[in-house]
Amino acid sequence: MRNASGTPLTGTGACGTTSSLGNTGADGSFNVAGTIELVKTGTISGGTIQPTASGGIYYSGVLNTGVPLNNSSNTLSIASGTPVRQVTxxxxxxxxxxxxxxxxxxxxxxxxxxxxxxxxxxxxxxxxxxxxxxxxxxxxxxxxxxxxxxxxxxxxxxxxxxxxxxxxxxxxxxxxxxxxxxxxxxxxxxxxxxxxxxxxxxxxxxxxxxxxxxxxxxxx
CATH class of the missing domain: 2.60.40.1090 (Fimbrial-type adhesion domain)
Known part of the structure; x- marks a missing residue:
């Protein structure tokens, strides 16, 4: 995942300053953006992507508070069933x-x-x-x-x-x-x-x- 400036987010397992998409406003409102991209790590075979809690799903929250964003509708992921076609x-x-x-x-x-x-x-x-x-x-x-x-x-x-x-x-x-x-x-x-x-x-x-x-x- 990258933030709106294109910088890769490096936090894993928990929120951190290296995994920030942006800041909330003084009234608690927020409007943040980013991109999710696929990275080739080996030989690609055709199929579909099925994100799970153990991989492929990002959770958003307020740093150092444990408070989730968006009334706990706070996950970001590639849509389940996204097709992957093997091409060179x-x-x-x-x-x-x-x-x-x-x-x-x-x-x-x-x-x-x-x-x-x-x-x-x-x-x-x-x-x-x-x-x-x-x-x-x-x-x-x-x-x-x-x-x-x-x-x-x-x-x-x-x-x-x-x-x-x-x-x-x-x-x-x-x-x-x-x-x-x-x-x-x-x-x-x-x-x-x-x-x-x-x-x-x-x-x-x-x-x-x-x-x-x-x-x-x-x-x-």
Whole structure:
């Protein structure tokens, strides 16, 4: 399981600071989000997933209180009976960990909120069987920019983030699966773009821009 920022939760057996999905409000209300993903640990055989109390079910509660969330309707799991189909599909080693260099730009290129610059292509190549449905989910590894399609920057420049676009140039919503194909042919390559995005009314200041994303491929 990952939290909304894409960080893996490492707590096992009990709540802890390393297994936090978020915080409750002053009035006790909460609105937290995360993702559950499957991890290959060996040879995969077809079948269905049946979560049980001894594995595959996450329980949520308030740290150090023993209080469950949501009036004890507090379990999180993959739906029982979720099918698993044995397919061979993996990310090419050249695509797995990429650094995308973007052009140096001047703050004057961002006249207003939502201004963009330096649209830069990148791609993800796969090694796949034929007829595999493929989707990708991007999440920010450098924080929340406040814009659904924009990665926050951990660099020294201020007022700017990095927006992700699909092959058609449309913004990609972080955290939402993006269907890339319903059936692969040979070993496909999927194209994307990244571009600088002015985040608000405050002026963009010079410095470095360093944004990171974690992408998760899903296959059917």
């Amino acid at each position: 599909c993996s990310v090419s080693s050249l695509s797995a960990n990429q650094t995308i260099p973007m052009a140096t730009v001047n703050p004057s290129m961002f006249p207003g909120s939502g201004s963009v610059a330096a649209k830069t292509p990148f791609s993800i190549a796969l090694i796949c069987d034929a007829n595999v449905g493929v989707a990708v989910t991007f999440v920010s590894a450098t924080g929340n920019s406040g814009i659904a399609s924009v990665l926050a920057s951990g660099g020294t420049a201020t007022g700017v983030g990095v927006q992700l676009l699909n092959a058609s140039g449309a913004p990609i919503t972080l955290g939402d699966p993006l269907q890339l194909t319903s059936g692969t042919v040979a070993n496909p390559t999927f194209n994307f773009f990244a571009q600088y995005w002015r985040l608000g009314s405050a002026p963009v200041t010079s410095g470095s821009v360093n944004a990171s994303t974690i992408f998760t491929m899903s296959y059917q």
